[in-house]
Amino acid sequence: MGLWWVTVQPPARRMGWLPLLLLLIWFSGAPGQRSPLNDFQVLRGTELQHLLHSVGPGPWQEDVANAEECAGLCGPLLDCRAFHYNLSSHGCQLLPWTQHSPHTRLQRSGRCDLFQKKNYVRTCIVDNGVEYRGTVAITVGGLPCQRWSHRFPNDHKFTPTLRNGLEENFCRNPDRDPGGPWCYTTDPAVRFQSCGIKSCREAACLWCNGEDYRGSVDSTESGRECQRWDLQHPHPHPFEPGKFLDKNLDDNYCRNPDGSERPWCYTTDPQMEREFCDLPRCGSEAQPSQEATTLNCFRGKGEGYRGTVNTTAAGVPCQRWDAQLPHQHRFAPEKYVCKFKHTSAPHTPLEENFCRNPDGDSHGPWCYTTDPGTPFDYCALRRCDDDQQPSILETAHQVLFDKCGKRVTRVDPLHSKLRVVGGQPGNSPWTVSLRNRQGQHFCGGSLVKEQWVLTARQCFSSCHMSLVGYEVWLGTLFQDPQPGEPDLQHIPMAKMVCGPSGSQLVLLKLERPVILNQRVALICLPPERYVVPPGTRCEIAGWGETKGTGDDTVLNIALLSVISNQECNVKHRGRVRESEMCTAGLLAPVGACEGDYGGPLACFTHDCWVLQGIIIPNRVCARPRWPAIFMRVSVFVDWIHKVMRLG
Numbered sequence: 001m002g003l004w005w006v007t008v009q010p011p012a013r014r015m016g017w018l019p020l021l022l023l024l025i026w027f028s029g030a031p032g033q034r035s036p037l038n039d040f041q042v043l044r045g046t047e048l049q050h051l052l053h054s055v056g057p058g059p060w061q062e063d064v065a066n067a068e069e070c071a072g073l074c075g076p077l078l079d080c081r082a083f084h085y086n087l088s089s090h091g092c093q094l095l096p097w098t099q100h101s102p103h104t105r106l107q108r109s110g111r112c113d114l115f116q117k118k119n120y121v122r123t124c125i126v127d128n129g130v131e132y133r134g135t136v137a138i139t140v141g142g143l144p145c146q147r148w149s150h151r152f153p154n155d156h157k158f159t160p161t162l163r164n165g166l167e168e169n170f171c172r173n174p175d176r177d178p179g180g181p182w183c184y185t186t187d188p189a190v191r192f193q194s195c196g197i198k199s200c201r202e203a204a205c206l207w208c209n210g211e212d213y214r215g216s217v218d219s220t221e222s223g224r225e226c227q228r229w230d231l232q233h234p235h236p237h238p239f240e241p242g243k244f245l246d247k248n249l250d251d252n253y254c255r256n257p258d259g260s261e262r263p264w265c266y267t268t269d270p271q272m273e274r275e276f277c278d279l280p281r282c283g284s285e286a287q288p289s290q291e292a293t294t295l296n297c298f299r300g301k302g303e304g305y306r307g308t309v310n311t312t313a314a315g316v317p318c319q320r321w322d323a324q325l326p327h328q329h330r331f332a333p334e335k336y337v338c339k340f341k342h343t344s345a346p347h348t349p350l351e352e353n354f355c356r357n358p359d360g361d362s363h364g365p366w367c368y369t370t371d372p373g374t375p376f377d378y379c380a381l382r383r384c385d386d387d388q389q390p391s392i393l394e395t396a397h398q399v400l401f402d403k404c405g406k407r408v409t410r411v412d413p414l415h416s417k418l419r420v421v422g423g424q425p426g427n428s429p430w431t432v433s434l435r436n437r438q439g440q441h442f443c444g445g446s447l448v449k450e451q452w453v454l455t456a457r458q459c460f461s462s463c464h465m466s467l468v469g470y471e472v473w474l475g476t477l478f479q480d481p482q483p484g485e486p487d488l489q490h491i492p493m494a495k496m497v498c499g500p501s502g503s504q505l506v507l508l509k510l511e512r513p514v515i516l517n518q519r520v521a522l523i524c525l526p527p528e529r530y531v532v533p534p535g536t537r538c539e540i541a542g543w544g545e546t547k548g549t550g551d552d553t554v555l556n557i558a559l560l561s562v563i564s565n566q567e568c569n570v571k572h573r574g575r576v577r578e579s580e581m582c583t584a585g586l587l588a589p590v591g592a593c594e595g596d597y598g599g600p601l602a603c604f605t606h607d608c609w610v611l612q613g614i615i616i617p618n619r620v621c622a623r624p625r626w627p628a629i630f631m632r633v634s635v636f637v638d639w640i641h642k643v644m645r646l647g
Contacts, residue, residue: 035231036068037068037231038226038251040071040082042251043115045112046114051105060091061091068231070083073092074094074117075117078162080094080095081095081098082115083115085115098120099121117133124199124200126199126200128176128177128179132171132181134197136181136197137170139196140195142533143193148172148184158174180199202280203216206263206280206281210262210263211335213279217253218265220264220265224269226265229249229265229266230249234270235267262279282303296381297384302365303357306351309355312366316370317369318354318367318368321333321350322350331350333351336349355367362638365378365381372464404522405522407428428600428602429520429521430523430611431444431445431447431555432446432472432474433543436470437468444541445598453507453508453510454633454640457503472508474491475488475489475520493509495509497509505614506598523600525611530612532603533562535562538604538612539560540557540558541600542599560583562582563584563627568629572627578635579632581631585624585627
């Protein structure tokens with residue numbers, strides 16, 4: 001995000017104390033009045049750092065009454081996007097950036113909370129998105145947006161200002177188009193196009209009575225604005241967020257902390273204490289249709305599927321939902337009893353060991369398996385509307401990140417000479433070395449969470465092999481580091497989880513979390529089904545075979561350029577699937593080889609390095625003029641998040 005560098009002056013210095021006093025009275029949050037905090041999302045115990053400015057954005061104002069007063073100061077200012085509130089000193093610091101601005105990072109704090117304006121950090125839109133200030137910059141058709149300050153290739157009348165928010169090339173709605181945010185495109189043949197950003201109402205749906213709803217709708221079915229859960233006005237209530245940590249009582253979003261019929265909230269109207277929210281249901285409100293119970297297919301995400309398929313795509317029988325062996329889980333059938341409209345009896349969708357989708361997984365119905373080594377897998381079902389499903393290769397979505405994919409640059413790959421095979425020593429702090437019982441390197445991997453590494457299935461003989469003696473080494477550039485190397489970490493592998501059928505992926509859980517530093521960092525995961533645009537420059541990293549082109553003793557990095565699957569399939573004769581991606585073949589041999597498998601194909605997007613591909617064996621190491629094939633991580637990112645969430 002482009003940053004307007006400002007020193008945010010407190011309104012008192014700009015306007016004098018009388019207007020400030022009137023402003024505070026207006027935003028005082030007294031009973032019957034809207035709280036200015038309603039415009040902010042809070043991250044408790046968090047600070048926002050700007051990496052390029054050692055001096056803060058402005059002085060702390062001490063002794064403000066509360067966070068509401070601070071919100072009242074920040075809210076009207078166009079150059080204030082967030083603020084820190086110090087709980088102990090009652091200090092307030094206004095910020096001209098958010099977590100999605102370039103060169104910023106979130107860090108835990110014992111002294112303050114971070115409040116950010118919703119319009120800048122929310123990934124969905126309210127109404128037609130006129131106030132949207134997010135960072136999506138690709139249209140629904142996958143076309144990059146033209147910068148608003150440019151008049152080529154498409155001329156237009158809009159002039160960027162602080163008020164209209166026409167920053168960079170981000171999707172906006174300056175003319176109140178009913179279709180929501182849009183942009184001029186960089187394609188001369190397509191003047192403008194919608195960005196397809198979902199409304200907050202459509203972005204998340206209800207399962208059963210919505211106790212698990214975590215969307216960001218903040219108004220009731222009659223249109224009243226919700227009261228914040230962390231405030232006691234205009235309506236006192238018992239649901240303090242700190243006492244109900246498992247209910248996710250975030251800001252003023254609709255929730256269901258008391259097991260009501262559906263999500264609700266206290267309202268900002270003194271005459272209406274609480275009211276239900278108007279939210280869409282996942283699947284059918286009625287009992288499942290005949291089609292849903294008899295066909296071996298599903299529609300959408302399959303949340304309404306009620307068929308009797310009970311094996312995974314790999315042929316493994318499903319575990320019963322009412323059993324906790326061999327895998328313990330939270331999806332107990334008694335928690336998912338829905339009393340649907342038009343029926344007289346409650347109904348639980350989690351019957352016997354049938355494939356279901358209680359968490360809205362984008363891959364469709366799944367189940368816990370009877371295989372102790374495979375916690376869950378997707379089922380042998382197809383989409384009923386497969387012929388109507390758009391290819392994932394037809395769209396691309398913008399990427400939003402906070403504290404992953406950052407590194408201290410020691411070697412600039414974008415300006416280095418291309419000589420992994422054909423690589424050169426470099427810095428890839430998320431690339432890890434997998435070590436066998438003898439301490440020998442045998443594969444690469446990517447650090448995607450402090451206790452999780454993503455690698456390739458080909459690195460292991462079996463999903464059930466013993467991991468005793470196997471370790472992950474991090475924080476070194478050398479294949480055989482010296483024992484006293486200061487940043488070296490070696491952590492035993494605790495568990496292996498093989499990916500869905502056809503994914504060729506494995507997640508490794510480590511015995512303990514790694515320590516993040518300049519040599520050890522997390523790489524970002526892409527959004528679900530994200531497609532890397534052709535021409536994007538990416539890099540591979542590994543300690544594998546160099547075929548005499550480089551130094552085998554150090555981590556080598558090589559640059560490769562992404563090509564479309566269509567172009568790739570010209571060479572590979574149609575064998576490349578949508579779950580795979582390709583990089584262009586070069587005249588010189590540059591690519592991955594033995595020992596590199598499982599390592600990352602990392603692409604630089606929005607100031608972050610993103611794990612877009614996983615190195616898998618190709619027919620020939622770094623074959624000249626021949627496109628290399630990688631597993632496309634975005635197709636399986638739902639699975640990755642679910643494995644890490646379930647532990």
